[in-house]
Amino acid sequence: MAAKKRTRKTTAAKRSPSSKQPYDMALIQRGSRLRRSPFFDKTLEAGCRAYTVYNHTFLPSYYDDPVNEYWHLLKHVALWDVAVERNVEISGPDGFAFMQLLTPRDMSKCRVGQGKYVLITDEDGGILNDPVLLRLEENRFWIALADSDILLWAKGVARHAGMKVAIREPDVSPLQVQGPKSKELMADLFGDKVTTLPYYFFTRTDLDGIPLLVTRTGWTGEVGYELYLLDASRGGQLWDAVVKAGKKYNLRPTGPSDIRRIEAGILNYGADMMIENNPYEVGLGWTVDLDKPGDFVGKAALQRIKDEGPKWKLVGVEIDGKPIAFNMTKWAVLAGGRPVGRVTSAIYSPRLKGNIGYAMLPIVHADLGTELTVEHPDGRRHATVVKKPFLDPGKEIPKA
Amino acid sequence: MAAKKRTRKTTAAKRSPSSKQPYDMALIQRGSRLRRSPFFDKTLEAGCRAYTVYNHTFLPSYYDDPVNEYWHLLKHVALWDVAVERNVEISGPDGFAFMQLLTPRDMSKCRVGQGKYVLITDEDGGILNDPVLLRLEENRFWIALADSDILLWAKGVARHAGMKVAIREPDVSPLQVQGPKSKELMADLFGDKVTTLPYYFFTRTDLDGIPLLVTRTGWTGEVGYELYLLDASRGGQLWDAVVKAGKKYNLRPTGPSDIRRIEAGILNYGADMMIENNPYEVGLGWTVDLDKPGDFVGKAALQRIKDEGPKWKLVGVEIDGKPIAFNMTKWAVLAGGRPVGRVTSAIYSPRLKGNIGYAMLPIVHADLGTELTVEHPDGRRHATVVKKPFLDPGKEIPKA
Numbered sequence: 189m190a191a192k193k194r195t196r197k198t199t200a201a202k203r204s205p206s207s208k209q210p211y212d213m214a215l216i217q218r219g220s221r222l223r224r225s226p227f228f229d230k231t232l233e234a235g236c237r238a239y240t241v242y243n244h245t246f247l248p249s250y251y252d253d254p255v256n257e258y259w260h261l262l263k264h265v266a267l268w269d270v271a272v273e274r275n276v277e278i279s280g281p282d283g284f285a286f287m288q289l290l291t292p293r294d295m296s297k298c299r300v301g302q303g304k305y306v307l308i309t310d311e312d313g314g315i316l317n318d319p320v321l322l323r324l325e326e327n328r329f330w331i332a333l334a335d336s337d338i339l340l341w342a343k344g345v346a347r348h349a350g351m352k353v354a355i356r357e358p359d360v361s362p363l364q365v366q367g368p369k370s371k372e373l374m375a376d377l378f379g380d381k382v383t384t385l386p387y388y389f390f391t392r393t394d395l396d397g398i399p400l401l402v403t404r405t406g407w408t409g410e411v412g413y414e415l416y417l418l419d420a421s422r423g424g425q426l427w428d429a430v431v432k433a434g435k436k437y438n439l440r441p442t443g444p445s446d447i448r449r450i451e452a453g454i455l456n457y458g459a460d461m462m463i464e465n466n467p468y469e470v471g472l473g474w475t476v477d478l479d480k481p482g483d484f485v486g487k488a489a490l491q492r493i494k495d496e497g498p499k500w501k502l503v504g505v506e507i508d509g510k511p512i513a514f515n516m517t518k519w520a521v522l523a524g525g526r527p528v529g530r531v532t533s534a535i536y537s538p539r540l541k542g543n544i545g546y547a548m549l550p551i552v553h554a555d556l557g558t559e560l561t562v563e564h565p566d567g568r569r570h571a572t573v574v575k576k577p578f579l580d581p582g583k584e585i586p587k588a
Numbered sequence: 589m590a591a592k593k594r595t596r597k598t599t600a601a602k603r604s605p606s607s608k609q610p611y612d613m614a615l616i617q618r619g620s621r622l623r624r625s626p627f628f629d630k631t632l633e634a635g636c637r638a639y640t641v642y643n644h645t646f647l648p649s650y651y652d653d654p655v656n657e658y659w660h661l662l663k664h665v666a667l668w669d670v671a672v673e674r675n676v677e678i679s680g681p682d683g684f685a686f687m688q689l690l691t692p693r694d695m696s697k698c699r700v701g702q703g704k705y706v707l708i709t710d711e712d713g714g715i716l717n718d719p720v721l722l723r724l725e726e727n728r729f730w731i732a733l734a735d736s737d738i739l740l741w742a743k744g745v746a747r748h749a750g751m752k753v754a755i756r757e758p759d760v761s762p763l764q765v766q767g768p769k770s771k772e773l774m775a776d777l778f779g780d781k782v783t784t785l786p787y788y789f790f791t792r793t794d795l796d797g798i799p800l801l802v803t804r805t806g807w808t809g810e811v812g813y814e815l816y817l818l819d820a821s822r823g824g825q826l827w828d829a830v831v832k833a834g835k836k837y838n839l840r841p842t843g844p845s846d847i848r849r850i851e852a853g854i855l856n857y858g859a860d861m862m863i864e865n866n867p868y869e870v871g872l873g874w875t876v877d878l879d880k881p882g883d884f885v886g887k888a889a890l891q892r893i894k895d896e897g898p899k900w901k902l903v904g905v906e907i908d909g910k911p912i913a914f915n916m917t918k919w920a921v922l923a924g925g926r927p928v929g930r931v932t933s934a935i936y937s938p939r940l941k942g943n944i945g946y947a948m949l950p951i952v953h954a955d956l957g958t959e960l961t962v963e964h965p966d967g968r969r970h971a972t973v974v975k976k977p978f979l980d981p982g983k984e985i986p987k988a
Contacts, residue, residue: 213916215638216616218649219846219933220918221735221858222640238615240622241641244735244858249618310743335621335644337737339863343710344744347885446619458621458644463739485747516613518620533619 211236222246225271226361226423234441242272242335250443254513255538257442261410262539264438265369266445267430270407270414271361271423273320273332276339282351283327285482289349290342291321292467292490294480298323303388303403306331307467307475308338309486313493314463315470316341318455320405322390332362332416334457345485359420360401364444365430366412369437374413377433378402382413390416395429398422407444409452409579446514447535450544453504453577459518460502460532460546466490469498469548471576501554502532504576507543507562509569511536515545521571522561523553531562531571537578544578547571611636622646625671626761626823634841642672642735650843654913655938657842661810662939664838665769666845667830670807670814671761671823673719673732676739682751683727685882689749690742691721692867692890694880698723703788703803706731707875708738709886713866713893716741718857720805722790732762732816734857745885759820760801764844765830766812769837774813777833778802782813790816795829798822807844809852809979846914847935850944853904853977859918860902860932860946866890869898869948871976901954902932904976907943907962909969911936915945921971922961923953931962931971937978944978947971 211232216222216239223245225231231248238249248269250257260266278287288295291306298304300323308317308331317338319331331338342355365373374382378393382402385391390403399418406412417426431439446456455461461470467490468476478491505521518530534545553560558573611632616622616639623645625631631648638649648669650657660666678687688695691706698704700723708717708731717738719731731738742755765773774782778793782802785791790803799818806812817826831839846856855861861870867890868876878891905921918930934945953960958973 214914216640216649217916218640218654218843218914219856219859220915221856224917240616240618249616254618310740311747316740337740340710340716340737341740341744344741345747347711347745348748348750350748443618456619456621459619514614514618515620516617517624 211239213239216241216246225269226417226420227269227271227363227427228423230424230427231269231441236441243274243333243337245272245274247272248441248443251441254443254445254447258445258447258538260438260440260442261367261408261445261448263368264440265365265367265373265434266442267434267439268364268366268442268444270364270444271417272335273362274339275330275332275358275360276342277328277330277356277358278342278353279325279328280351280353281327282353283329286346286349286351286353287321287329288480288482289351289484290345292476292478292484292486294477295323295329296480300325301389301391303390303405305388305475307472308341309467309490310463311486311489313466313486313489315457315461315465315467316463318457318461318472320403322401322403330358330360332360336457359418361417361420361423363415363417363426363430364406364412365415365434365439366406366408366410368411370413371411373434373437373439374402377430395426398426398429400426407454408448409454409577410448446533447537450533450535450546451537451540451577451579455502455546456533465500465502465548466493466498468493469500470502497551499551500529500548501551502546502548503554504574504578505531505534505545505547505560505562505571506574507531507534507545507564507569507571509543509564512543512545512564519565520563521547521549522563522568523558525561527563528553540578546576547573549573611639613639616641616646625669626817626820627669627671627763627827628823630824630827631669631841636841643674643733643737645672645674647672648841648843651841654843654845654847658845658847658938660838660840660842661767661808661845661848663768664840665765665767665773665834666842667834667839668764668766668842668844670764670844671817672735673762674739675730675732675758675760676742677728677730677756677758678742678753679725679728680751680753681727682753683725683729686746686749686751686753687721687729688880688882689751689884690745692876692878692884692886694877695723695729696880700725701789701791703790703805705788705875707867707872708741709867709890710863711886711889713886713889714863715857715861715865715867715870716863718855718861718872720803722801722803730758730760732760736857759818761817761820761823763815763817763826763830764806764812765815765834765839766806766808766810768811770813771811773834773837773839774802777830795826798826798829800826807854808848809854809977810848846933847937850933850935850946851937851940851977851979855902855946856933865900865902865948866893866898868893869900870902897951899951900929900948901951902946902948903954904974904978905931905934905945905947905960905962905971906974907931907934907945907964907969907971909943909964912943912945912964919965920963921947921949922963922968923958925961928953940978946976947973949973
């Protein structure tokens with residue numbers, strides 16, 4: 189038995205799409221420690237070739253060459269299992285007050301039925317997460333998380349805060365439907381109720397009786413939606429219904445597109461920003477409302493950082509040389525032969541026909557046009573500080 | 589370029605050990621989001637075949653058939669990169685008081701230089717983590733974590749606790765050296781100072797100038813140690829020094845042994861216990877000191893659970909049928925044809941010549957000798973509730 193298990197599955201190219209288990213999960217897991225999304229079995233069936241781990245849960249990474257998936261997203265509809273965006277619910281009589289405490293953004297400007305991109309910061313103004321927040325009721329919020337245990341953070345802050353608040357992980361599993369034809373698909377499935385949603389708004393609906401929220405959000409800079417499945421037991425049903433309706437729009441399951449999100453200037457928590465970074469240095473100062481009433485975690489530190497001016501800046505960079513598939517580590521950036529910063533993300537953009545990415549640099553090296561050297565694993569490369577976003581500045585990704 | 593990247597590497601069996609990148613990391617990661625241990629490059633060089641993700645960091649899973657690795661651990665010395673056990677440091681004038689608040693265990697019974705196995709619980713008595721704690725000074729503690737962001741939890745609790753405490757992730761990366769010959773290897777490297785350490789004690793030392801703590805701890809039930817590397821930049825050096833000295837004891841790098849830890853009755857956080865579970869139901873009530881002075885997080889809930897008696901119990905089970913390599917999901921357990929609980933871990937023990945594991949069951953189905961049915965993916969199997977640990981009860985794993 190053990191000897192049988194030891195044998196690795198054949199490579200992706202040789203795998204039959206009808207194979208029961210097209211991906212050898214033992215490459216990423218032994219035992220039941222990691223969680224599976226309600227769509228997991230469907231992603232295996234659909235031929236997912238690689239998974240990563242995000243919020244203790246498997247995230248389908250790609251089914252095909254990510255460049256093919258990128259073009260598909262630009263032309264048709266892409267379906268992503270992003271149930272790894274685990275949600276935390278803040279509710280109770282002091283739900284609003286507690287949410288105001290947790291984020292630098294002013295929640296009084298978020299209506300019920302509206303969403304906001306928010307940061308969660310610690311006492312030093314360091315970024316703990318960058319969720320999409322939904323305001324469900326006056327005192328009830330969901331935050332769809334990047335990869336860190338904000339459930340524990342929020343429960344910890346609440347312990348001595350003296351507020352009446354309940355904090356839990358609700359049964360919510362987002363599924364992204366992105367791409368230019370996603371609007372027509374939504375119209376077919378849900379009608380005007382969904383297609384007239386302004387950016388970052390949401391509505392409660394259902395599909396064949398499957399309870400859903402539909403949000404006008406995404407991680408692409410393309411037109412897109414997220415279906416928040418509200419009953420984990422019906423993940424397979426929802427997947428099948430969307431795939432069926434999407435056939436005429438050439439829908440296919442893909443992984444999240446790093447190429448497209450970098451083109452659009454979107455950040456990836458853990459890569460482009462971490463607890464060590466503050467909102468101002470990563471260009472997210474617009475989410476910090478220092479003048480909102482009351483206290484919030486990190487307020488004093490963020491006021492000081494703003495007054496003094498950030499010392500670092502996450503800039504756009506163009507990197508010369510052969511196409512970069514992606515960076516597996518944060519490559520050193522040199523100025524005058526001396527290491528000064530790090531490339532956090534780098535990728536080849538087929539539309540821009542060049543390598544683009546982000547670098548975290550001291551302010552003195554962050555001016556547009558600054559020439560730098562990047563320590564690529566295959567050798568040094570010339571790079572230049574450029575404006576970001578690289579494409580569609582502000583059109584499809586208004587500040588919301 | 590993309591087309592080239594798309595091609596999957598050959599299977600493990602065909603890979604050359606001298607290959608620069610024996611494992612295709614793109615199967616688990618695209619981009620720089622996940623962290624690498626200070627020993628990461630060495631584990632790749634040593635031919636690690638699979639990684640999982642733990643505390644946002646790659647954990648080497650296996651280099652060979654895990655059954656071979658198990659026998660090696662029992663007979664020789666096994667070297668595990670467990671730098672994923674990220675540490676959180678609690679310090680400051682109120683460090684002791686805050687640590688008492690964070691864990692149900694009585695820290696007044698832990699001397700400086702001593703360690704303890706502790707639980708971190710939430711307000712409901714739910715288990716958030718089960719780290720090994722080291723008391724470095726009167727007011728300074730490190731906790732080497734299982735897979736959850738206790739850095740965020742601790743910082744959250746501290747926010748309104750009114751204590752003078754500093755919380756951070758220090759530069760500490762544990763490396764486990766386990767197996768019957770590990771004591772001789774430690775004697776060669778460090779002398780009596782280390783080999784006379786009682787179970788769960790530690791000492792500060794160095795190896796070729798590399799700063800270390802050495803602890804008499806491990807995740808095996810075998811004799812074993814952990815080298816806590818205190819300078820991440822020297823991971824490769826430490827690895828090489830240990831490998832070189834270990835040659836005469838037939839040391840080899842392996843993954844953590846699930847077979848051995850299950851035989852020994854050791855639990856795996858995320859699989860065998862989670863936030864939904866309390867210490868009493870998983871057999872860890874002995875780590876809860878309800879009578880210690882002052883409050884701790886979860887005290888009232890745990891007092892109530894103890895008074896009422898737990899409703900569930902994590903039991904040992906023997907499962908009939910063919911050898912089980914491991915369980916990828918938590919299989920349903922039936923009693924009288926009705927689903928009542930879940931198998932959390934299951935594996936074939938080559939020494940016991942049978943399948944062993946744990947199941948979380950309602951108290952009424954948890955008596956020794958209870959006969960149950962397990963929903964194995966290949967069909968139903970008969971199972972019996974048995975005593976745990978399965979081997980070496982208490983000898984090499986005293987309650988510490």
